[in-house]
Amino acid sequence: MIRLDSVTKTYRNQVTALRDISVEITKGEFVFLVGASGSGKSTFIKLLLKDEDPDRGEVYVAGKRLNGMKSWRVPTLRRDLGCVFQDFKLLENKTVTENVGFALEVIGKPRQTIVRTVPEVLELVGLRHKAKAYPGELSGGEQQRVSIARAFVNRPRILLCDEPTGNLDPTTSVGIMKLLDRINRTGTTLVMATHDQHIVDSMRRRVIELDEGALIRDQTRGVYGYGG
Amino acid sequence: MGARWRYLANEVAIGLRRNLLMTLATVVTVTVSLALLGAGMLVQLQVDKAQRVLYGEVEISIFLLDSISADQRTSLEQDLSDTGLVQEIIYVSKEQAYRDVQEIFAGDETILESVTPEILPASFRVKLDDPQQFEVVASQFQAYPGVEEVVDQREVLDKFFRIMNALRNGAVAVALLQLFAAAALISNTIRITAFARREQTGIMKLVGATNWYIRLPFILEGITAGIVGALAAGGLLWLGEATLVSRLKGEVNFIPFITTADVWRVIPVLVLLGAGLAAVAAFLSLRRFLDV
Numbered sequence: 001m002i003r004l005d006s007v008t009k010t011y012r013n014q015v016t017a018l019r020d021i022s023v024e025i026t027k028g029e030f031v032f033l034v035g036a037s038g039s040g041k042s043t044f045i046k047l048l049l050k051d052e053d054p055d056r057g058e059v060y061v062a063g064k065r066l067n068g069m070k071s072w073r074v075p076t077l078r079r080d081l082g083c084v085f086q087d088f089k090l091l092e093n094k095t096v097t098e099n100v101g102f103a104l105e106v107i108g109k110p111r112q113t114i115v116r117t118v119p120e121v122l123e124l125v126g127l128r129h130k131a132k133a134y135p136g137e138l139s140g141g142e143q144q145r146v147s148i149a150r151a152f153v154n155r156p157r158i159l160l161c162d163e164p165t166g167n168l169d170p171t172t173s174v175g176i177m178k179l180l181d182r183i184n185r186t187g188t189t190l191v192m193a194t195h196d197q198h199i200v201d202s203m204r205r206r207v208i209e210l211d212e213g214a215l216i217r218d219q220t221r222g223v224y225g226y227g228g
Numbered sequence: 229m230g231a232r233w234r235y236l237a238n239e240v241a242i243g244l245r246r247n248l249l250m251t252l253a254t255v256v257t258v259t260v261s262l263a264l265l266g267a268g269m270l271v272q273l274q275v276d277k278a279q280r281v282l283y284g285e286v287e288i289s290i291f292l293l294d295s296i297s298a299d300q301r302t303s304l305e306q307d308l309s310d311t312g313l314v315q316e317i318i319y320v321s322k323e324q325a326y327r328d329v330q331e332i333f334a335g336d337e338t339i340l341e342s343v344t345p346e347i348l349p350a351s352f353r354v355k356l357d358d359p360q361q362f363e364v365v366a367s368q369f370q371a372y373p374g375v376e377e378v379v380d381q382r383e384v385l386d387k388f389f390r391i392m393n394a395l396r397n398g399a400v401a402v403a404l405l406q407l408f409a410a411a412a413l414i415s416n417t418i419r420i421t422a423f424a425r426r427e428q429t430g431i432m433k434l435v436g437a438t439n440w441y442i443r444l445p446f447i448l449e450g451i452t453a454g455i456v457g458a459l460a461a462g463g464l465l466w467l468g469e470a471t472l473v474s475r476l477k478g479e480v481n482f483i484p485f486i487t488t489a490d491v492w493r494v495i496p497v498l499v500l501l502g503a504g505l506a507a508v509a510a511f512l513s514l515r516r517f518l519d520v
């Protein structure tokens with residue numbers, strides 16, 4: 001589902017964010033991407049989204065080779081991917097329903113599909129009752145649920161989350177993790193960058209650890225760091 | 229499909245309203261530039277029309293008195309060709325002159341009604357090998373029996389056409405400058421809009437909206453401003469024709485003038501130009517400001 005072959009990424013300011021990373025993630029996996037701030041987690045996710053291109057190595061996502069992919073093909077790739085960020089990225093002037101529907105609208109889904117699917121996914125994230133609320137009227141956890149609903153509404157094969165609990169308190173984070181776990185159980189491959197030790201330790205999923213751009217650990221059913 | 233068009237219409241309306249002042253400035257600039265350009269085109273049409281009538285192939289007209297005898301006419305023609313300066317001589321009878329007028333001023337009823345074959349003189353149209361030799365021919369035939377007048381149309385006309393061409397060039401030059409300004413304004417409007425919509429655009433990219441889908445509202449916004457400007461310019465030209473040219477028509481009746489039909493021919497060109505310019509300006513600035 002996702003494969004990186006000897007991937008190196010150096011930004012224009014000569015910072016090497018990823019060094020010779022090789023990793024394979026199969027369908028349905030739940031993978032934590034851990035490491036200190038600046039270790040290259042977000043860069044890893046940006047490469048999968050083809051938001052950035054590697055300097056060396058190959059990237060494959062959802063059966064597509066990203067190297068040299070024509071820019072007009074990128075939208076097709078992204079329709080196979082959902083993404084969730086620390087800052088939610090919701091449109092303040094749209095309601096919850098509109099925010100989620102927007103993701104379908106702009107890829108040309110017919111009206112009937114939107115009207116049918118959006119309430120379903122809101123039900124899934126537990127926000128059916130806030131359908132008409134605006135993001136400003138929601139708590140952080142609720143906003144993140146909307147963001148997850150939007151990422152998932154098109155049933156992507158892969159869900160990419162970059163510090164989805166970074167702005168949330170521990171209790172709220174647990175709820176979000178339960179939701180992500182549910183989504184993963186529907187067969188969605190899930191990659192989540194985080195530096196939240198408690199979450200990683202409690203979930204016991206595959207852990208890939210980065211340190212200054214190098215892959216230093218890849219462990220099934222892992223914890224955040226050796227010896228806690 | 230429904231959702232998509234509603235989205236587009238909405239975005240364009242929001243965009244135009246958000247930058248009302250910028251939009252207004254853009255439309256006005258487009259209007260002024262295209263009106264000038266259109267005016268230049270109409271002047272050109274006017275020059276063409278007048279030239280066709282006034283120059284023709286002929287450099288000298290020798291108008292004949294109605295009293296000229298057949299013998300006088302034959303010897304005049306003979307003497308003309310004997311000068312060795314003449315390339316071609318065409319005899320235009322009164323009837324032929326009348327037919328020419330009818331053809332040239334077709335559709336211009338006021339002129340046609342005021343013209344009869346009787347009031348038009350017969351003439352020789354003389355084409356010289358060297359147009360500079362006009363004085364020689366003129367002095368030789370001015371006093372010829374049966375000749376009313378020898379007229380070199382070029383001298384008067386050249387001055388007239390020089391003025392017209394200068395007018396046209398001036399209008400076109402200013403128009404091009406204005407078009408640059410219009411393109412810059414459109415580009416700037418798009419920069420502002422792109423900035424105001426950067427969050428929305430970012431999300432659209434993330435969820436896999438196509439580049440064209442993201443671009444389209446911006447481009448349509450530009451095109452709308454371009455078309456509205458072009459139509460306003462067309463309106464101004466129509467007004468100009470209806471007032472200015474119509475008044476001239478009443479006073480100067482020896483040349484044909486452009487008509488409303490000519491204005492109608494220019495307007496589609498202006499609309500295409502306005503829309504095209506806006507689309508190109510929008511497209512180029514999108515690459516810079518939106519990275520799509």
Ligand SMILES: Nc1ncnc2c1ncn2[C@@H]1O[C@H](COP(=O)(O)OP(=O)(O)O)[C@@H](O)[C@H]1O
Pocket residue numbers: 011012013015016017035036037038039040041042043044
């Ligand atoms: N767009 C960018 N331009 C230049 N340097 C960047 C850019 N994005 C990230 N970096 C640098 O790359 C390194 C890895 O960053 P990032 O992938 O964001 O790490 P993380 O998400 O683990 O905090 C950092 O040193 C960061 O400063």
Ligand SMILES: [Mg+2]
Pocket residue numbers: 041042043162
């Ligand atoms: Mg990061």
